Amino acid sequence: MRRRWNPLRTCRIAKTIYKSPEEKHACFLSTRSRKDCRMVIGLMTAHNLLASQVSHMGIITNEVPDTPVISPHSGAIFERRIIEKYILENGCDPITGKEMKVEELIDIKTPPIVKPKPPSATSIPATLKTMQDEWDALMLHSFTQRQQLQTARQELSHALYQHDAACRVISRLNKEVAAAREALATLKPQAGIGTSTAPTSIPQPAIAAEAAGNATQPIEQAGMSAEVIQKLQDKATVLTQERKKRGRTVPEELVTQEQIKTFMTVASHPGLHSASIPGILALDINSADHSKILTGGNDKNATVFNKDTEQVVAILKGHTKKITKVIYHPDEDTVITGSPDMSIRIWHVPTSQTQLLLRCHDGPVTGLSLHPTGDYILSTSSDKHWAFSDIRTGRLLTKVIDTAEVGLTTAQFHPDGLIFGTGTDDSQVKIWDLKEQSNVANFPGHTGPISAISFSENGYYLATAADDACVKLWDLRKLKNFKTIQLDDGYEVKDLCFDQSGTYLAIAGTDVRIHLCKQWQDLKVFNDHTALATGVRFGKHAQYLASTSMDRTLKLYAIE
Incomplete structure (x- = not known):
């Protein structure tokens, strides 16, 4: 039986919701039907719950606080016990971060709220509320x-x-x-270089003073005076007589070919030149003191090194481009260097200073050779000229252009000093008479620019090399090629050197090797360099062999 609606009962229900009799009376009077009454009660109940929860929801706990307080800094509502703990630990407002004390909290005076009974989940509204709560919780979690x-x-x-x-x-x-x-x-290696004394005052030459800075300025030729020619002739006579006295006998101290075959790498020095600009391009040994070795590098410096003490004696700086040719004076502590910067420098080793600066070419200096007198220097250049200069005064004595007008690549004096050889870009080897300043013989046969030439101390043999992977031996008495040492295909020859007795010939290039003269057979091949070998020289009596390379090392070979 359907139960009739009773307005009094509805008001009794509302009694638990409304706070004053006036509200209940207003509800009773405004209710004209059961439907209207229930609607009013539901709306007011929802309003009270929402207002109380929103106004008293704690910021930290997300719950209606039992003892609500408000922060004067942020205006947020907190549960007293929780905010007090926070202030004691941090001493600031949790929202604004401003400094705050417990005493600043303001109590919120609210009447006690009578909470309605929790709705049962058996009805659709209760289920919807549960789902809404879960959705709210999910959104809050997602936000976090x-x-x-x-x-x-x-x-x-x-x-x-x-x-x-x-x-x-x-x-x-x-x-x-x-x-x-x-x-x-x-x-x-430079640890052995002592503190240099103040450089002595060395007179500079009148020729091509460095301060002028004009390499293309014409240089006056002093000419080959009768005095100079007589000096050259006298020296040649003495050297020829000495060679005849020696005859064909070899020094007792000269190492044998069996000993040469036992040579091994006994030292390797990579620290003579700059590591950032690697490459040693030229090599020479002091014939008076075979412990001193001179090298010229890609780093524009020349280095004097003592192999016995393994110390650098001097570093010579002054060239503006790499140093491609070096000579150690046999009688003095003086070295000579040539460079593509078109200059030749004569250095005083103890002071590491330039004694003379020669500018007698209009192109890169490609060859240097010291006359046996020790007073004159022969130089060649890609400017197609060879020049003969006095290293004592700095005067240019003579400058001669090649008859074929091709660039010159290398040069060396004959042991007597009256003739010399030059190599050219067009694969010719030319012999010149120094006194007459004329070309007296040519040796054709190579292919490519001549890369190296070397006269034997016996005065009869000339070794030459080019870009054709071979070394040719020439008899100066018959002016013909009597032997060709054929090397591997693609072999590059960069330097040649006979030992002082003329018994051995060293070749530097793709590797370093020693040949026995007359038999012209390989005695030893060294493959220790990791790049192209650029220079090779024998020590006294061939007791050791030195080589330089683009791998930045100076290597010494001897009996271990």
């Missing part, structure tokens, strides 16, 4: 997750920037360490 994700992204970005910066710093430090190690390797 997004905040945490954003924070994590910022931290990750910061960490990645730090990692990238650290990698850059590590890379830079690695480069600096590598550069420091290279510098140390370069400087270590």
Whole structure:
């Protein structure tokens, strides 16, 4: 039986909701039907619940606080016991971060709220409310997750920037360490260089003074005076007589071919020249003191090195381009260097200073040879000229153009000093009479520019090389080629050198090798260099062999 609606009962229900009799009476009077009454009661109940929960919801706990307080700084509502703990620990407002004390909290005076009974989940409204609560909780959780994700992204970005910066710093430090190690390797052999004394005053030549700075300025030729020619002739006579006295006997101290075959690499010195501009291009040994070795490098410097003490004696700086030719004076502590900067420098080794600066060419200097008197220097250049200069006064005595008007690539005096040989870009080897300043013989047969020539001390043989992977031997008495040493295909020859007795011939290029003269057979091949060998010289009595290379090393070979 359907129950009749009773307005009094409805008011009794509302009694638990409304706070004053006036509200209940208003409800009773305004209710004209059961439907209207229930609607009013439902709306007012929802309004009271929502207002109380929203107005008293704690910021930290997300619950209606039992003892609500408000912060004067942020205006937010908190549960007293929780906000007090927070202030005691942090001493600030949790929302604004401003300093705050417990005494500043303001109590909220609210009448006690009579909570309705929790709705049962058996009705549709209750189910909807439950789902709404779950949705709200899910949204709050999602919001929190997004905040945490954003924070994590910022931290990750910061960490990645730090990692990238650290990698850059590590890379830079690695480069600096590598550069420091290279510098140390370069400087270590220089430990033996003592503190240089103040350089003595050395007179500079009138020829091509460096201060003029004009390499193309015409230089006056002093000419080959009768006095100079007589000096050359006298020296040649003495040297010829000495060679005849020696005859064909070899010095007792000369190493035998069996000993040559046992030669091994006994020293390797990579620190004579700059590591940043690698390459040693020229080599010579002091014939009076065979412990002193001279090298010229890609780094524009020449270095004097003592192989016995393994110390650098001097570093000679002044050229503006690489040094391609070097000569160690046999009787003085003086060295001579040539460079593509079109200059020739005569250096005083003890002071590491330039004594003379010769500018007698209009192109790169390609060849140097010291006359046996020790007073004159022969030079060749790609400007098609050879020049003969006095290293005591700095005067240019004569300058002669090649008859074929081709660039000259190398030069060397005959042991007597009255003739000399030059190599050309068009594969010719030419013999010149110094006194007459004329071309007296030509040796054709090579292919490509001549890269090296060397006269034997016996005065009869001339060895030449070019870009054709062979070494040709010429008899100066018959003016013909009597032997060709054929090397491997693609073999490059950069330097040739006979020992002082004329018994052995050394070849430097793709490798370093020693040939026995007359039989012209290989005695020993050295493959220790990791790049092209550029220079080779015998020590006294061939007791050791020295070679230089583009791999930045000076290597010494001897009996171990």
